[in-house]
Amino acid sequence: MWKPSEDDLTAAENAITRASDLPLEVRRSLKQCLDLWRTVAEENTDDECKSTSREDVKSLADELSARAWERLHSGPYKDVSLSCRQLYGLTCLIQSSLHLTSLKSDAPRPSDQDEQQLQEAFRAVDLGLIMGGEGPQRQLLLDLANHLQQLSEQWDEAEPPAKRQRTQGPLEPSVAIPTAASASSIPTLDAEPDLETFLVQFFLPKKPVLLRGVFRSWPAVDKWRDFSYLRKVAGRRTVPVEIGSSYIEDDWTQRLMPLREFLDTYIATQADHPSAAVAYMAQHTLFDQVPQLAADIPIPAITACGDTSTLIRMAWIGPKGTVSPLHTDPYENLFAQVRGAKYVRLYSPEETPRLYPFKKGILTNTSSVQADIRDGSVDAAKFPEFGKASYVDCEVGAGDALFIPKGWWHFIKSLDASISVSFWFE
Numbered sequence: 519m520w521k522p523s524e525d526d527l528t529a530a531e532n533a534i535t536r537a538s539d540l541p542l543e544v545r546r547s548l549k550q551c552l553d554l555w556r557t558v559a560e561e562n563t564d565d566e567c568k569s570t571s572r573e574d575v576k577s578l579a580d581e582l583s584a585r586a587w588e589r590l591h592s593g594p595y596k597d598v599s600l601s602c603r604q605l606y607g608l609t610c611l612i613q614s615s616l617h618l619t620s621l622k623s624d625a626p627r628p629s630d631q632d633e634q635q636l637q638e639a640f641r642a643v644d645l646g647l648i649m650g651g652e653g654p655q656r657q658l659l660l661d662l663a664n665h666l667q668q669l670s671e672q673w674d675e676a677e678p679p680a681k682r683q684r685t686q687g688p689l690e691p692s693v694a695i696p697t698a699a700s701a702s703s704i705p706t707l708d709a710e711p712d713l714e715t716f717l718v719q720f721f722l723p724k725k726p727v728l729l730r731g732v733f734r735s736w737p738a739v740d741k742w743r744d745f746s747y748l749r750k751v752a753g754r755r756t757v758p759v760e761i762g763s764s765y766i767e768d769d770w771t772q773r774l775m776p777l778r779e780f781l782d783t784y785i786a787t788q789a790d791h792p793s794a795a796v797a798y799m800a801q802h803t804l805f806d807q808v809p810q811l812a813a814d815i816p817i818p819a820i821t822a823c824g825d826t827s828t829l830i831r832m833a834w835i836g837p838k839g840t841v842s843p844l845h846t847d848p849y850e851n852l853f854a855q856v857r858g859a860k861y862v863r864l865y866s867p868e869e870t871p872r873l874y875p876f877k878k879g880i881l882t883n884t885s886s887v888q889a890d891i892r893d894g895s896v897d898a899a900k901f902p903e904f905g906k907a908s909y910v911d912c913e914v915g916a917g918d919a920l921f922i923p924k925g926w927w928h929f930i931k932s933l934d935a936s937i938s939v940s941f942w943f944e
Contacts (some may be wrong), residue, residue, distance in 0.1 A: 572619070579609045611646055614642035644663070710729060729921070730918055732918070738814035756774050800836070817829065837932065841932075844865070851921070853914065857916055865907055
């Protein structure tokens with residue numbers, strides 16, 4: 519059975535002691551929870567004592583997790599204290615390990631109950647990684663996730679071939695992009711520029727550039743073409759999925775679900791059910807959650823033009839036809855396409871008055887023009903200045919990357935089932 523070392527537990531206890539912003543009774547309860555967890559993990563503890571301790575620690579962990587979850591959602595996430603995030607991460611760690619201890623590890627193939635326990639263990643560890651922040655609990659969560667993944671792959675190998683689902687699906691030919699009279703082409707390079715060239719010609723002047731085919735050697739471009747690879751490596755991992763045509767539409771919502779459920783429900787079946795609900799995993803820190811996937815996506819050298827300590831890698835997975843409405847990002851964005859193709863339209867910051875951004879609230883970085891602007895269906899009576907705005911556009915295919923400077927407006931539409939990675943930096 520997986521269990522943390524005594525040094526790991528001591529580091530966690532020290533972090534609790536330093537968490538002066540947490541109520542004293544919360545810190546005491548969490549320390550009690552860790553002590554009970556030790557009892558569950560001890561090999562020489564009798565089964566009756568273990569069972570009693572498991573129920574006690576589960577009850578405490580569930581209570582503390584609920585309190586931390588409430589605080590995490592009481593305001594903007596950035597305003598939540600690190601101690602509260604660590605508290606949540608630790609309780610997720612304990613909850614996940616309890617699900618793991620409930621498995622019948624000697625069974626040749628998992629029962630339905632074991633499968634459910636493993637999925638719950640993954641869900642708890644992933645929520646801890648996504649919401650728990652940095653701290654001594656993070657490496658413990660990553661170690662536990664790695665152990666769960668090894669068990670997951672063993673179980674998958676034990677499944678009869680007929681039961682193993684595939685999510686590859688054929689790639690459709692990319693659609694030709696008509697260029698309107700008001701558009702001009704984006705500067706294009708066929709090789710990754712050296713740091714000085716990129717800095718002087720594009721980064722400092724805030725000019726977009728298309729890098730055609732420069733990342734085709736990435737392992738991900740080959741391996742991720744078949745979605746069954748992601749299903750194997752991260753299929754049971756819990757990820758945030760956005761459901762609806764776009765985040766500015768009334769029908770938009772969010773759900774947490776296993777990656778394989780998302781792939782099987784919304785990607786693999788799209789060809790057979792094109793009218794089904796649109797869903798996508800948008801701008802998620804998947805590589806921090808599943809480091810094994812990060813090895814397939816090397817960090818481009820040109821991102822060193824910015825502060826490398828602020829670099830964020832975000833993954834996007836979605837079906838054909840998915841639209842990201844016209845918006846800006848708070849960072850410089852090196853947008854790389856791993857699978858499929860996307861149409862991208864860019865407007866410079868000078869065009870902002872013609873793009874009708876929302877005037878207040880959290881969507882001031884988003885245009886209120888909600889139509890698929892590529893097909894020309896914008897209401898000219900409602901947005902009379904929009905058609906006067908100049909733009910540049912291009913198609914970004916697998917192995918290509920597009921530098922989108924901070925403040926530039928961009929509209930993106932998937933031409934195939936797609937995987938993209940954004941490198942955000944300052």
